[in-house]
Amino acid sequence: MKLIIISGFLGSGKTTLLLGLVRRLTSGNGCDFVILENEVGEIGIDGVFLEKQGLQVKELYSGCVCCQLAGDLVVTLREIKDVLDPDGVILEASGLAKVESILDTLDRYYGELEGTMVISLADLERFELYQEEPMPFVINQIRYADLVVLNKTDSGDGELTATMAAKLAELNPDAEVIGVSALEGSNLDLVAERLGTWMRTTS
Amino acid sequence: MDAHDFVTFSARRKLAPLTAGSPRDLLLSFLTDYVKALGTSGCSIIGHIKGIVEDGESPPLFFSATSLSGEPQLKGGPLGQGSDLALTITVIVSGVDTEQLSRLLDDCLAGYFLCTLHGG
Incomplete structure (x- = not known):
C-alpha cells in the first residue's frame, strides 16, 4: 500500500485536486484508493463532499494529523491496510499541517508503506502568503513536497504564474512545479501521469 | 504568524428562510455579510470558511470562502424552496x-433565516 499526501494551505484547492486526480488514476491506471480526509474542524465537511462523489472515505477530524491526531493516523492506516488493502491511500492533510511532522510520524511508527509521495499545493490567488514573511508551516509544506502543484492558474496572468513558480522552485529546488487549475481540470492529466508513473514504479 | 494563530470554529444550525427567495441566493447573501463582518x-x-446546506431531499449545497474580498463559491444543490435547511459550517x-x-x-x-441550534 502506497501513500500519497496532499498538503497545502487552507482553501488552496486540495479537495478539488484530489477529486480530479483520483478519477484519472482510477480510470487510467486501474488503481484503487481509499481517501483519508483530515480536517481541523470538529465536523467533517470535505469527507461528505467526496463521499457524495462516490469515493471511499475515512475521516480524521477535530485536529491535525501532524500533531494531535498523529496516533490516529497510524492506527487508521493500519486498519485500512488490514481491512481494505488498497493500492493506495490518498491523505488530504489539514491546511494547517506541517508535512515534516507527518513524515516523521510515519518514519517512526508505520514502516509498512511501499512508498510515500507528497504533493503540495500553492495557491496563486494568495501569492502574497509565499512572499516576504511566509508562514513557517506553509513553507514546510512546499519544502517537503516531491511535487509542487501551483493551483488556480486560471485566476492570474502568465507573469504572476511565472514569478510564483520561480519562488516555489527556490523554496524546493528538487521538486517539479506544475501549474494547474484544479477547478477547470487544466493540466491535471500531467499531474496524474506523474502519480501514475510513481504508483507503477515504486515498490 | 503560524498554524497556532488560526482559530477553528464549527457549528450546526437549523434554518428556516425568512423570505420566499431562492435558498441559494439567501445563503450567498449571508456568506457575503459574514465575510464582511469578520473583516x-x-x-x-x-483561512477557509466551508460548509454544507441540506434540505433532506435535494443534493446538498457546498460553499467555500477563502478571502475577505472575493465572492464565496457555491456548488451543488439546488435546494428546495420553502424547506427547512440544515447548515454545517467550519470557519478557520x-x-x-x-x-x-x-x-x-x-x-x-438572522438577516435571512430563522435560526436554531441543530444537534447531530
Whole structure:
C-alpha cells in the first residue's frame, strides 16, 4: 500500500485536486484508493463532499494529523491496510499541517508503506502568503513536497504564474512545479501521469 | 504568524428562510455579510470558511470562502424552496476568537433565516 499526501494551505484547492486526480488514476491506471480526509474542524465537511462523489472515505477530524491526531493516523492506516488493502491511500492533510511532522510520524511508527509521495499545493490567488514573511508551516509544506502543484492558474496572468513558480522552485529546488487549475481540470492529466508513473514504479 | 494563530470554529444550525427567495441566493447573501463582518471585527486572514446546506431531499449545497474580498463559491444543490435547511459550517481564520465567530454567525444568519441550534 502506497501513500500519497496532499498538503497545502487552507482553501488552496486540495479537495478539488484530489477529486480530479483520483478519477484519472482510477480510470487510467486501474488503481484503487481509499481517501483519508483530515480536517481541523470538529465536523467533517470535505469527507461528505467526496463521499457524495462516490469515493471511499475515512475521516480524521477535530485536529491535525501532524500533531494531535498523529496516533490516529497510524492506527487508521493500519486498519485500512488490514481491512481494505488498497493500492493506495490518498491523505488530504489539514491546511494547517506541517508535512515534516507527518513524515516523521510515519518514519517512526508505520514502516509498512511501499512508498510515500507528497504533493503540495500553492495557491496563486494568495501569492502574497509565499512572499516576504511566509508562514513557517506553509513553507514546510512546499519544502517537503516531491511535487509542487501551483493551483488556480486560471485566476492570474502568465507573469504572476511565472514569478510564483520561480519562488516555489527556490523554496524546493528538487521538486517539479506544475501549474494547474484544479477547478477547470487544466493540466491535471500531467499531474496524474506523474502519480501514475510513481504508483507503477515504486515498490 | 503560524498554524497556532488560526482559530477553528464549527457549528450546526437549523434554518428556516425568512423570505420566499431562492435558498441559494439567501445563503450567498449571508456568506457575503459574514465575510464582511469578520473583516470589520479584526479578522486578518480567512483561512477557509466551508460548509454544507441540506434540505433532506435535494443534493446538498457546498460553499467555500477563502478571502475577505472575493465572492464565496457555491456548488451543488439546488435546494428546495420553502424547506427547512440544515447548515454545517467550519470557519478557520486568524484575528477573531470563537465567541466572536459564533456571535457573528448568528447575527448574519438572522438577516435571512430563522435560526436554531441543530444537534447531530
